[in-house]
Amino acid sequence: MSYEKEKLLEIKDLxxxxxxxxxxxxxxxxxxxxDIYKGEAFGLVGESGCGKSTAGRAIMRLYGATEGxxxxxxxxxxxxxxxxxxxxxxxxxQMIFQDPxxxxxxxxxxxxxxxxxxxxxxxxxxxxxxxxxVNELLEIVGLNxxxxxxxxxxFSGGQRQRIGIARALAVSPEFIVADEPISALDVSIQAxxxxxxxxxxxxxxLTYLFIAHDLSMVxxxxxxxxxxxxxxxxxxxxxDELYREPLHPYTKALISAIPxxxxxxxxxxxxxxxxxxxxxPVNPPSGCRFRTRCPLAMDVCAKxxxxxxxxxxxxxxxxxxxxxxxxxxxxxxxxxxxxxxQV
Amino acid sequence: xxxxxxxKNLSVSFDTYGAEVKAVRDVSFQLNKKETLAIVGESGSGxxxxxxxxxxxxxxxxxxxxxxxIRYNEENLLQKTEKQMESIxxxxxSMIFQDPxxxxxxxxxxxxxxxxxxxxxxxxxxxxxHLRGIQLLKLVxxxxxxxxxxxxxxxxxxxxxxxxxxxxxxxCNPKILIADEPTTALDVTIxxxxxxxxxxxxEETGTAIILITHDLGVVANTASRVAVMYGGKIxxxxxxxxIFYEPKHPYTWGLLGSMPKLDTEQEExxxxxxxxxxxxxxxxxxxxVARCPYxxxxxxxxxxxxxxxxxxxxxxxxxxxxxxxxxxIPESAIVEGKDIYVI
Numbered sequence: 231m232s233y234e235k236e237k238l239l240e241i242k243d244l245x246x247x248x249x250x251x252x253x254x255x256x257x258x259x260x261x262x263x264x265d266i267y268k269g270e271a272f273g274l275v276g277e278s279g280c281g282k283s284t285a286g287r288a289i290m291r292l293y294g295a296t297e298g299x300x301x302x303x304x305x306x307x308x309x310x311x312x313x314x315x316x317x318x319x320x321x322x323x324q325m326i327f328q329d330p331x332x333x334x335x336x337x338x339x340x341x342x343x344x345x346x347x348x349x350x351x352x353x354x355x356x357x358x359x360x361x362x363x364v365n366e367l368l369e370i371v372g373l374n375x376x377x378x379x380x381x382x383x384x385f386s387g388g389q390r391q392r393i394g395i396a397r398a399l400a401v402s403p404e405f406i407v408a409d410e411p412i413s414a415l416d417v418s419i420q421a422x423x424x425x426x427x428x429x430x431x432x433x434x435x436l437t438y439l440f441i442a443h444d445l446s447m448v449x450x451x452x453x454x455x456x457x458x459x460x461x462x463x464x465x466x467x468x469x470d471e472l473y474r475e476p477l478h479p480y481t482k483a484l485i486s487a488i489p490x491x492x493x494x495x496x497x498x499x500x501x502x503x504x505x506x507x508x509x510x511p512v513n514p515p516s517g518c519r520f521r522t523r524c525p526l527a528m529d530v531c532a533k534x535x536x537x538x539x540x541x542x543x544x545x546x547x548x549x550x551x552x553x554x555x556x557x558x559x560x561x562x563x564x565x566x567x568x569x570x571x572q573v
Numbered sequence: 574x575x576x577x578x579x580x581k582n583l584s585v586s587f588d589t590y591g592a593e594v595k596a597v598r599d600v601s602f603q604l605n606k607k608e609t610l611a612i613v614g615e616s617g618s619g620x621x622x623x624x625x626x627x628x629x630x631x632x633x634x635x636x637x638x639x640x641x642x643i644r645y646n647e648e649n650l651l652q653k654t655e656k657q658m659e660s661i662x663x664x665x666x667s668m669i670f671q672d673p674x675x676x677x678x679x680x681x682x683x684x685x686x687x688x689x690x691x692x693x694x695x696x697x698x699x700x701x702x703h704l705r706g707i708q709l710l711k712l713v714x715x716x717x718x719x720x721x722x723x724x725x726x727x728x729x730x731x732x733x734x735x736x737x738x739x740x741x742x743x744x745c746n747p748k749i750l751i752a753d754e755p756t757t758a759l760d761v762t763i764x765x766x767x768x769x770x771x772x773x774x775x776e777e778t779g780t781a782i783i784l785i786t787h788d789l790g791v792v793a794n795t796a797s798r799v800a801v802m803y804g805g806k807i808x809x810x811x812x813x814x815x816i817f818y819e820p821k822h823p824y825t826w827g828l829l830g831s832m833p834k835l836d837t838e839q840e841e842x843x844x845x846x847x848x849x850x851x852x853x854x855x856x857x858x859x860x861x862v863a864r865c866p867y868x869x870x871x872x873x874x875x876x877x878x879x880x881x882x883x884x885x886x887x888x889x890x891x892x893x894x895x896x897x898x899x900x901x902i903p904e905s906a907i908v909e910g911k912d913i914y915v916i
Binding site: 277278386388389416417418419420421422424425428443445446447449450483484486487488489490491492493494495496501503504505507508 | 615616730731732733760761762763764765766768769787788789790791792793794813814817818827828829831832833834841842843844845846848908
């Protein structure tokens with residue numbers, strides 16, 4: 231993109247720690263820095279427990295931040311706010327939740343669920359206007375207006391997720407955090423919801439933070455993608471670049487682990503299979519957090535934490551292999567390997 | 574190819590309040606020695622009930638076997654008594670489940686859970702079973718098995734629990750292993766580990782695998798043959814190459830089309846409009862008729878017969894009939910030549 235991009239959100243060194251007991255702290259998000267531009271879809275991927283959902287919630291102020299700063303449209307998100315300010319702020323950010331079964335109140339009609347935000351913010355004057363607005367929203371997400379008087383249990387998973395989307399749209403937010411919005415749905419329904427989200431983004435000029443573990447869907451919906459591992463961001467790049475030329479060894483392993491729906495490709499493909507499991511975020515490894523599973527780990531990785539650098543234009547990575555101060559060892563090793571091959 | 578298991582015209586229903594849900598309707602397939610048969614379909618397509626029927630794990634009531642037979646070793650498993658089934662389950666046919674958190678007993682050590690089958694089916698002493706347990710844990714790649722065997726499931730990570738489940742399932746050298754969504758609850762990097770493990774084990778032991786999944790990537794990675802299920806029926810079966818490169822059924826086309834491709838830029842994902850049929854009142858004709866873009870008058874009244882496309886490939890669709898208009902595979906469902914670029 232050549233035009234000057236406007237930052238909607240600036241996330242600076244955001245940390246969210248949970249105190250487990252007197253001696254241990256779970257560092258769910260441990261210093262992440264990135265920007266989200268107006269009108270883009272930013273994807274955040276990582277394995278379970280990497281802190282991606284916590285990051286999404288901390289950015290929205292559903293959790294208070296332990297450290298760091300989030301700026302939304304020039305305004306500090308975590309700053310103390312009066313009730314009125316908070317209300318206005320909440321209106322500009324909405325969330326779509328993962329589980330369409332648990333995130334809708336079973337005792338409210340669909341109409342009331344969707345209109346709850348409208349009522350709270352006093353966006354309508356009469357009950358007639360309310361009905362019109364709800365019907366409009368139902369139509370936008372591809373539901374029938376008769377559906378408004380029903381209860382959530384009468385709907386399928388995909389339809390419920392549409393209700394959740396309509397609820398998020400009701401207060402005309404600028405920014406939507408979608409936390410795994412499709413992972414509870416079937417493949418053919420996933421595609422429907424993803425297409426809907428994309429269409430809404432186009433038509434309403436929305437900005438998304440799209441959190442997911444399914445890399446292929448994330449690639450499809452996002453303009454840029456950040457890869458998280460154990461509370462830190464390992465790499466950020468434009469989505470097609472991230473898939474074409476991943477830099478961080480973790481990103482490489484993650485992409486190579488996605489099974490591709492093409493048997494011949496699968497048979498001939500060489501996979502990087504990571505050993506072991508993700509270490510505990512209570513006691514993360516020293517230096518680079520990925521080093522315990524990294525096929526390229528060097529001595530320095532255990533000692534020094536890699537710096538977050540823009541290795542190529544708009545392609546950020548935190549890995550010593552790409553750091554001129556430390557990559558000597560790596561180069562030597564690669565050269566040695568090549569020599570061995572020649573002998 | 575020698576037949577190991579044959580399912581003939583299996584129909585399974587569930588009595589629910591108000592209606593009889595016909596979950597599996599007239600399903601036939603066979604499993605050959607040493608092969609991996611994948612059964613793919615969305616939730617509610619009947620794939621899990623089919624698998625559970627083979628193990629006779631369908632609770633009766635509310636479930637009931639309406640018709641058909643499951644032939645294993647010249648015998649019909651549906652006519653066995655519960656007592657007789659006990660000597661088959663775990664020994665001849667064993668199963669791994671989707672959720673390793675809930676399918677292991679939290680109050681028993683992993684060692685005890687492995688030993689259970691060994692003591693019952695192979696008349697081992699406790700001590701022998703313990704030693705064999707250590708071997709099995711080693712086989713499935715659990716480090717320090719001597720220590721781990723004495724631990725409880727909550728001390729294991731998700732991936733390790735699934736490994737332990739596989740160890741239990743393999744303990745008595747079963748001829749058939751049924752894996753019901755074995756990797757759905759796991760992260761991609763752990764999924765890659767488990768799929769690799771299953772492949773290795775199959776090579777070493779020659780166990781035939783029935784893999785139940787909705788992930789076409791996993792199918793392309795592991796299966797040798799595929800059965801596609803929809804609305805309680807198998808709509809297409811074939812070798813993995815036939816299903817991916819020469820699919821015949823519009824539902825298979827829809828499934829292949831709704832997968833996001835990693836190497837191409839698509840604006841919109843192909844969707845299958847609508848949602849699956851209600852199996853309390855299944856459609857009279859083809860189950861896919863309501864969502865099929867090529868549906869003809871005949872489709873809603875008569876279930877199409879299975880038509881052979883090759884000796885290993887058959888599909889139930891009126892489009893294959895000579896009288897039907899010729900329809901080409903939609904561009905979106907063509908897999909061949911795509912996703913060649915992989916890391």
